[in-house]
Amino acid sequence: MISGILMSLNDPKWGNRGGGDNRGGGDNQGPPDLEELWRDFNRRLSGMFGRSGGLGNGGSGGDGGNRLPEMNFRQFGGGIGLIAAFAAVIWLASGFYIVDASQRGIVLQFGRFIEATEPGLRWRMPYPIQTHELVNLTGVRTVEIGYRGSERNKVLKEALMLTDDENIVNIQFAVQYILKDPQQYLFNNRNADDSVIQAAETAVREIVGKSKMDFVLYEGREQVAANAQKLTQDILDRYATGIQVSKVTMQNAQPPEQVQSAFDDAVKAGQDRERQKNEGQAYANDVIPRARGAASRLMEEADAHKNRVVAQAEGDASRFKQIYAEYAKAPEVTRQRMYLETMQQVFTNSSKVLVDTRSSSNLLSLPLDKLIQATAAQAPAAAVGDPAAAAARPAQMPAVVEGAAPPRPDALSGEARTRESTRNRERGDR
Numbered sequence: 001m002i003s004g005i006l007m008s009l010n011d012p013k014w015g016n017r018g019g020g021d022n023r024g025g026g027d028n029q030g031p032p033d034l035e036e037l038w039r040d041f042n043r044r045l046s047g048m049f050g051r052s053g054g055l056g057n058g059g060s061g062g063d064g065g066n067r068l069p070e071m072n073f074r075q076f077g078g079g080i081g082l083i084a085a086f087a088a089v090i091w092l093a094s095g096f097y098i099v100d101a102s103q104r105g106i107v108l109q110f111g112r113f114i115e116a117t118e119p120g121l122r123w124r125m126p127y128p129i130q131t132h133e134l135v136n137l138t139g140v141r142t143v144e145i146g147y148r149g150s151e152r153n154k155v156l157k158e159a160l161m162l163t164d165d166e167n168i169v170n171i172q173f174a175v176q177y178i179l180k181d182p183q184q185y186l187f188n189n190r191n192a193d194d195s196v197i198q199a200a201e202t203a204v205r206e207i208v209g210k211s212k213m214d215f216v217l218y219e220g221r222e223q224v225a226a227n228a229q230k231l232t233q234d235i236l237d238r239y240a241t242g243i244q245v246s247k248v249t250m251q252n253a254q255p256p257e258q259v260q261s262a263f264d265d266a267v268k269a270g271q272d273r274e275r276q277k278n279e280g281q282a283y284a285n286d287v288i289p290r291a292r293g294a295a296s297r298l299m300e301e302a303d304a305h306k307n308r309v310v311a312q313a314e315g316d317a318s319r320f321k322q323i324y325a326e327y328a329k330a331p332e333v334t335r336q337r338m339y340l341e342t343m344q345q346v347f348t349n350s351s352k353v354l355v356d357t358r359s360s361s362n363l364l365s366l367p368l369d370k371l372i373q374a375t376a377a378q379a380p381a382a383a384v385g386d387p388a389a390a391a392a393r394p395a396q397m398p399a400v401v402e403g404a405a406p407p408r409p410d411a412l413s414g415e416a417r418t419r420e421s422t423r424n425r426e427r428g429d430r
Contacts, residue, residue, distance in 0.1 A: 095126040102138040104182045107131075113183060135182035140246065143196050145204070146172035151252050158197075160256065161205050167213040168259075172252040173225070175200045175232065177245045184242030195241055196232075200248065203231035217253050225250045 098121055099105040105117035107124050108131045117132075124130040146159030151172055159170045175196055179185050189195050207227050208216055216224060229248040236243045255263040327334040 091126050095124045095130070097122055097124070097132055097134075099134060103134045103136050106133040106135060106182055106186055108133065113187065116183060133182075133186060135179060135185060137179045137182065140176050140178055141193070141196075142174055142176050143193050143200070144172075144174050145197055145201055146170070147251070158201055161208045163208055163213045163216060164210055165212050168256055169208065169213060169216055170252070170254050170256055171204065171208065171216070171250070173200070173204065173228070174249045174251060175245060176247045176249070177243050179242055180244040181242030184240050188240050188242065192241065192243060195236070195239070196243060196245075199235040199239075200228065200232045200245075203228045203235060206231065213255075217255075221250050221253060 097105065099117055099119045101119045103119065105122055107114045107117060109125070109129065111131075114130070122132075124132055145155075147154050154170070154172070156170075159172055161169055161171055163169055177196055185192060204224070207224055211220060211224065225248045229245055232248065233245045236245065254260070323334065323338070
């Protein structure tokens, strides 16, 4: 039918008029003759159904005028049926649709869920009986809370939150989510982004309300984000939204701008306090071990002194007991020996010796230091065998070296030895 119309338009006689009839061969051109086009369309349409003749020419029989209405009606009805069949094919073909690998298809019959289709070429009943929705399951969706687009575009109604220690903080974060159930996503949500924003804001406000300000701003930011993700997912699952929260990112956390300067001063004061505490701890770590070492050393020295004194006292007591036993056996001999030992100790630290003689009231001074010096000067000559130096050495007194043991009593002169014996006897008589 369409091709017939196109052929009529391509007819060389299309639009030619001459002498009042359409068969003239004049060169005048004008608008197309609509009647001729309609008759040509009817002839071609009747030819498709095995008919002959056309509208308005009376046919080939004598009763052509009586058959004209019946033929026109049949031809017109056949054209309508062909158009209806073509429209039905197009209508049925509109039920085909393609589902990508990252999508799921949801088929609705008069607005009610029927089935969920997998990826591939699918067919459903055409509209208005059935419709379909394509839902992307792998695409990551992001919502921003506390800001829009940039951190400078703050939404204070969402960002300002109250902490457990009654401080206000400005928190900006983003939530990324995907879809896990397309049916729940389509039928249980009026606006998925608003649902995620409200659930995430509720979760963060609950967590911040149970935390301290310093924890939220500094060391606890990662933990706050993790807890917010878990709590947001619990809220969305409770409402069966079909949404899976993949990540919660803390973009910014700071005090309000109105108190930013005061907060900075407080932070600096806290840092100074920590620094001074660290310096004090370092000083304590340096001083305390040294003090403990000195105390331990003094304790060891005291213990050593105690052990030495105790051992010396025990030795003196043991020596006294031994001397007492010997004294009980021979008192005079023990007394003389003790006296000599005492004199030996006294003369060890003295450079001069005073001798009391009974023949005169004057005291005889023995310059032991001079004698020691003379002896020390003559010793090298005697070592090489010089007879003159050996003869010049005093023979009446033995050499006494300072710091060494004094000469034995038998080395003194006979007079002094006799005097000491007489003195000892006098002491014994007393």
